[in-house]
Amino acid sequence: MVVAAGEQLHIVPDEDNSKRRQILDGARKVFMDLGFDGASMGEIARAAQVSKGTLYVYFADKCALFEAIVEQEALQHGQVVFSFDPDREAETTLKEFGLAYLHLVCRPGGGSAIRTVMAIAERMPDVGRRYYARVLDKSINRLSAYLRARVASGDLAIDDCDLAASQFMELAKASLFLPFVFQAAPAPSEERMAEVVDSATRMFLAAYKAR
DSSP, X not given: OOOOTTSOOOOOTTSOHHHHHHHHHHHHHHHHHHHHHHOOHHHXXXXXXXXXXXXXXXXSSHHHHHHHHHHHHHHHHHHSOOOOOTTSOHHHHHHHXXXXXXHHHTSTTHHHHHHHHHHHTTTSHHHHHHHIIIIIHHXXXXXXXXXXXXXXXXXXXXXXXXXXXXXXXXXXXXXXXXXXXXXXXXXXXXXXXXXXXXXXXXXXHHHHBOO
């Protein structure tokens, strides 16, 4: 199966899923090590331990390969399940969500994926837009829906829940995500993540808790 660049990627029933995963694993390593511009189909084939002919059966070019990796990143994000119970009080929910979100964005390999998307978003804006919509905006929307439920219950007083959701997510990763994604610091420890999320929750509730 050949997937043209720019097309939405779907797995067809007769596709060799194991071989496809093998190719994607090799491509991810090459993209992380060499960046998008430095990667070549030959280098990806060597890293995946397949022939170039086999590689082209699955992917037309490295653009299609990279889009498949972005799709996989979105799927992994969706598998990080966090249950927003609208009846559950805000403090515990925000702390648990903040930690789950940090574990996602600061996980091993997560920084490399984000750096690579940022590097090619200007040249391939559709890839950047899809990554934002499926990985980042989805989390904002789910948290925003929870906040609206807590406003309706009288627990919180928020005029713009979309803005408030974005604010909390920025607070939760303050001082942790940027040093990690720019490789200025290793992935944060569990203790440090808990400290930052606790602080973010206190600041958020100080602003938005109903009086």
